[in-house]
Amino acid sequence: MGYDEKNCLRKGDILLRTRANTRSRWWGSGGLDLWISVKRMAILVLLGGFVGCTPPPQFRENALEWHKQARTAGLKPGESLPDHHRHDVNDVVSDWFGTPDQPSVPLVEGTEDPLMQLFSPEGLIRAAGPVVSRDEKSSSGLYRRHCSHCHGVTGDGRGPTATFLSPYPRDFRLGKFKFKSSPTGTPPTKADLKLLLQNGVPGTSMPSFRLLKDEELDALVDYVIYLSVRGMLERFLIAATRDLDEDERLVNLPKEMRYRDLPAKARMEIGVPVRSIVEPSRSVESDQSVTRSEAAESPDSKIESDEAGAESTEPLEQTTSTYDPETVEEDVTFMAEEYLLPISEKWLGILEFEAKEVDVPAWVTDRTHVERASQLEIGHQLYFGTANCVQCHGETGVGDGQTNNFDDWTNDWLKVEGINPADPEAWAEYVNAGAHPPKPILPRNLRLGVYRGGDRPIDLFRRIQYGIEGTPMPASLTLTDEQVWALVVYVQEMPFEPISRPATAKKSENQRPVR
Amino acid sequence: MMHRFWAILFSLVPILGIGLYVLAAVGKGSFGGFSLSGLWLPENGNPYAVTIDHLFDLVHIICGVVLGITTSVLAYVVWRYADHPGRNNEAAQYVKHNTLLEWIWTAIPAAILIFLGFYQLQVWADNKMNRPTEMVDGHKQAIEPMALVVGKQFGWEVYYPGTDGRLGTSDDQRIENELTVPVGKPVVLRVEAQDVLHSFSIPGLRVKQDVVPGMTQLVWFQVDKPGTYEILCMELCGWGHYKMRARMKAVSTTSEATTGTEQVASPPSLSQEGGEN
Numbered sequence: 208m209g210y211d212e213k214n215c216l217r218k219g220d221i222l223l224r225t226r227a228n229t230r231s232r233w234w235g236s237g238g239l240d241l242w243i244s245v246k247r248m249a250i251l252v253l254l255g256g257f258v259g260c261t262p263p264p265q266f267r268e269n270a271l272e273w274h275k276q277a278r279t280a281g282l283k284p285g286e287s288l289p290d291h292h293r294h295d296v297n298d299v300v301s302d303w304f305g306t307p308d309q310p311s312v313p314l315v316e317g318t319e320d321p322l323m324q325l326f327s328p329e330g331l332i333r334a335a336g337p338v339v340s341r342d343e344k345s346s347s348g349l350y351r352r353h354c355s356h357c358h359g360v361t362g363d364g365r366g367p368t369a370t371f372l373s374p375y376p377r378d379f380r381l382g383k384f385k386f387k388s389s390p391t392g393t394p395p396t397k398a399d400l401k402l403l404l405q406n407g408v409p410g411t412s413m414p415s416f417r418l419l420k421d422e423e424l425d426a427l428v429d430y431v432i433y434l435s436v437r438g439m440l441e442r443f444l445i446a447a448t449r450d451l452d453e454d455e456r457l458v459n460l461p462k463e464m465r466y467r468d469l470p471a472k473a474r475m476e477i478g479v480p481v482r483s484i485v486e487p488s489r490s491v492e493s494d495q496s497v498t499r500s501e502a503a504e505s506p507d508s509k510i511e512s513d514e515a516g517a518e519s520t521e522p523l524e525q526t527t528s529t530y531d532p533e534t535v536e537e538d539v540t541f542m543a544e545e546y547l548l549p550i551s552e553k554w555l556g557i558l559e560f561e562a563k564e565v566d567v568p569a570w571v572t573d574r575t576h577v578e579r580a581s582q583l584e585i586g587h588q589l590y591f592g593t594a595n596c597v598q599c600h601g602e603t604g605v606g607d608g609q610t611n612n613f614d615d616w617t618n619d620w621l622k623v624e625g626i627n628p629a630d631p632e633a634w635a636e637y638v639n640a641g642a643h644p645p646k647p648i649l650p651r652n653l654r655l656g657v658y659r660g661g662d663r664p665i666d667l668f669r670r671i672q673y674g675i676e677g678t679p680m681p682a683s684l685t686l687t688d689e690q691v692w693a694l695v696v697y698v699q700e701m702p703f704e705p706i707s708r709p710a711t712a713k714k715s716e717n718q719r720p721v722r
Numbered sequence: 723m724m725h726r727f728w729a730i731l732f733s734l735v736p737i738l739g740i741g742l743y744v745l746a747a748v749g750k751g752s753f754g755g756f757s758l759s760g761l762w763l764p765e766n767g768n769p770y771a772v773t774i775d776h777l778f779d780l781v782h783i784i785c786g787v788v789l790g791i792t793t794s795v796l797a798y799v800v801w802r803y804a805d806h807p808g809r810n811n812e813a814a815q816y817v818k819h820n821t822l823l824e825w826i827w828t829a830i831p832a833a834i835l836i837f838l839g840f841y842q843l844q845v846w847a848d849n850k851m852n853r854p855t856e857m858v859d860g861h862k863q864a865i866e867p868m869a870l871v872v873g874k875q876f877g878w879e880v881y882y883p884g885t886d887g888r889l890g891t892s893d894d895q896r897i898e899n900e901l902t903v904p905v906g907k908p909v910v911l912r913v914e915a916q917d918v919l920h921s922f923s924i925p926g927l928r929v930k931q932d933v934v935p936g937m938t939q940l941v942w943f944q945v946d947k948p949g950t951y952e953i954l955c956m957e958l959c960g961w962g963h964y965k966m967r968a969r970m971k972a973v974s975t976t977s978e979a980t981t982g983t984e985q986v987a988s989p990p991s992l993s994q995e996g997g998e999n
Contacts, residue, residue, distance in 0.1 A: 368961070406898050407877060414877045414962065415898035418969055574886065574893045662896055703892045 263308045267361045272442050274640035275620045276449045292448035295457040298466035304437040310335045311481045315543045321551040326429035334430030350430045362434030372412045375643045380438025383677040386660030388562040390673050391682050394554050400428040410657040443546040459534040571664050586697025599650040606652040614648040615677035656702035667695045733797030764926040768943045771928035773845045854908035867912040873920030876962035899968040904975045910942045921957035945972040
């Protein structure tokens, strides 16, 4: 130790040494730290590798519908409909509509490709698949980028964030949409869906996507329709299996055989031909959707059952000879005509739909119009009288009338067994099957001036005229157009009635006197 | 030798840092196809904020010079005393106090701070306190807000006063994520928050104002060039903060006589015919 004692430190002073031994010790420990961080980094890289290797996402089976139908069929808790029914539905739906990465569209014979008129292939390509945005022009995977974290990859309204939202995100599989210009019971027009994307749904977690390009919005609208058609078909097929006998099948194949095990060529010939939307070269060359579905077995896709892997490894040649192509063809065509065509017709019908021209009275848009006051009074009387808005929206209009209703997406399963929504144990099994815990649908608070379906006069008019699909808000069948407009005026003025704003508007706070 | 290596490595950090900074400011740098020009603030289009840019540049230059001096001294010391033969077994000199040094490094920053403090007074007043005025009937009058912008999770709602020219009445017009303002005249906006803290910011105009639920704030600016500007939320407000963006369109008004408010109060997409089907 050759350092100068006089220069060494007194008590309390800061230690500043440059001794070789302390330095090397520091270096030693530093090296250790470095080594640890290198190890951590390696682990992270490995983890990243695993994440990158997850199988492509798959559409999720509608477990809730299966559960519901099992209940409807009178099965006890724990029992479910036979597995071969599930296989048939899953095989047919995934054969026709493909996977999230490779959507396809069934082409029904003898018709003019009805589904391809519903959505453009370019739109589906942009909206489907994984998120890619190398530059401004080639961004794709729009749905997964903007929508899937709430609406789910399947469009079932069960994305990762869905549980935390109120109201819950829309489940497209019922084919019902709330805010549209078309009458009750019909799907929305493409323009309705696009407008909704542009404006968002005020008062909910649905934001505005106005900054997306026009063609991106069109693509998303197409994809939402695609998901909706797919989900509706799945639900119809599940419901159809309920009425089958024990040994009957949707597709007449030998017991051990699955529809997806048929070679793609055979399926094209005897079944419904399918048009692949994304990368046709790839999907044709891998001639079986067997490969497609095997990749499907990610933890969150429940489509495939446990024994699926074992089954599909059986040589195809042995089993293909044992089925009767004609009856299979009959079955598949029947499914297409009975279940698929009605859905596509419903949507196609709306493509040509043109909203009825409505004359907007001058007193609706012009606040200074002489008639406005009298119409306001008429609206007020209708609210409490003929139109009976007061029953749900309450006497003060804050939405405190009838508050124990549920929307159709909840009633769809809640009503099956007459479950008591207040009893969590009663609906626990449905929630396990994928339902959201039931939340009552609250009538809108009309004092806030926040209108989910848009606040233009025509929006309010449509809400009152056609009602809101899937909710207890009814269509106003008995009111004349003029009466509806009077209600619109009353609804417009409600947030500005004295009861809504007890305090007058205050001065802006960082206002300074003018010099 | 190892210590020399570390000395170089440590001094590379400030050197590269300052280098990147200068290249980004000049807007000409690019590394392997990655351009630096997009990293800097967009060009300023707001005459009220010219002095903000002056201040911004001034502060950066002062800090850059100080950073350059201190880091080069540091790098030199690390290099000089890193691995000097024969010194390894010596204790370091302990220097306890130096009055002159204390004076220097207290007085210079204090002078800079005082200077900046006075220099920014007028900038702050122009942008946050003295609302632009207009002549109404021969009287100077503060310009009323032409629109109300409400931040919410996750987006911006824009309310125009409608035909009566007043906000907060039943003919207000609402549109999501799109603000339209006239070019070439002062624009005053009222900004509010619906749910949590947000920050209303237009980087291209150097406008930034935190918005607090329950508080009403005014911001003002002037856009000299027609075009589209980006409105961003600059306060982490929740999981969707990143998507809280809106578009501001600056349009030239056809006639000078009409106030901008009337011109842009009813963007096409809001009118009765527009948007419906």
